[in-house]
Amino acid sequence: MQVAALFDSHAHLDDPDWPPARLAADLAAAPGWLGTLSAGYGPERFAACRQVCDALPNVWRAVGLHPWWLAQRGPAERAQGWQCVVDELDRHGHRVVAIGELGLDKTRKDQMAASDQLHWMAVALDLARRTGRAVVLHVVGWHGHALDALRAAGGPWQGVVHRFSGSADAAEAYQALGLHLSLALEPRFDADRRARVVRAIAPERLLVESDWPFRDLDYPAALDAVRRMAEELAAARGESGAALLARSNVNFMTLFGLR
Template identity: 35%
Template structure:
């Protein structure tokens, strides 16, 4: 993966006093073994990880990993960018049927990351993305799983489709990317907003504005590792053990103590994912 072999990993941060979860990580894309990643995270108070699949193969891996590690839970899905690559509609529906089978496994607590991404997929892929998104919403509702949403440059359509289909009871906006107005919209519907390391970036004031108005009882923290490494380590490989760096920056933005925000985040993540 980019940067993982070019720059050293950031140091371990000071441990959190209140343990929390990394609500969204990709252990299959990180250099350390799963055992090493889990141990490093636990050593700084990140005691639960949600491992997220982005295609069939990675979703199977997520389910297998969650079955092997008690502190790891799985989310399974076809990433929005993956949906147009699967093939024709019949091939896509066959892949979605496999996702549904994986989502029924007890260690799989969420369907995701699904949603829409208009940044890397052109107009020709929109129909496949929207069909896939609607199917994932249906799977999550049918199985009583949380829905984990990837929303990039597609806010209006994501919100519209959620309203048209009826969002699952537990819906999480992973790597929240909207503004304060959208945060209020999500809050009014009881949707969770998970903030990643990019909330620490200098140019991310709109994200901090959104975090500031997001209710503490609907806020989660994530790494999206190995991506979106928080400042001051931007450009170096991200990992679940860096959650404390982001959480401390979030607490500052919200005018809360680290411990108070951590208590909310821990309870919120357990409630959102049902563990």
């Protein structure tokens, strides 16, 4: 059976549980897989991500310090980590099409105050601006703060709010700033809310993603789950899953400047 071609707009192909050689073999054999953006988490994963990129021409990278990575570390380590991000971009930047993940996570507020999270978000936005790269935003709760920070740093922005979990109103506000919205397998909200949100996203702003790894799915299985999700999202919009995926694929290439 023919499977739908698919770009995965967000995954972590440098996860320590999945050795690069095994992952590269899985991906090379995955039917219909067009490519993936591997989002940044922390510097200790950079080498693994480079290995996957070396093995597969259609993996692109974002580099950054994930809000969860930052929340687990003290001020000195955060600053050192950020220097590693800047160095990685200098030395190995040719497959890096975006800065991120970056953003705010209310569920980590006990480990990292909002003011500190906002500081590192602003630092990462500044790097994206200066280097002409897209942004990969991780925002959980605190969408109002995130929107304020994006406006304060001067829109419009090129980038994506990944695994979007806000309201339909927040979806509209992000799009007004130029951003794309990506919907993931584990949505952080129920089916009704997801249907409302997907209808609030303009066709040229919608992306789909696996945000793999999670549960015990291998990556090809996660890609199949994304295809099934696309069918559900398309039903809520009154269109076909194939049409939705085809447009998400075009949006992916446009967003990250790929041909």
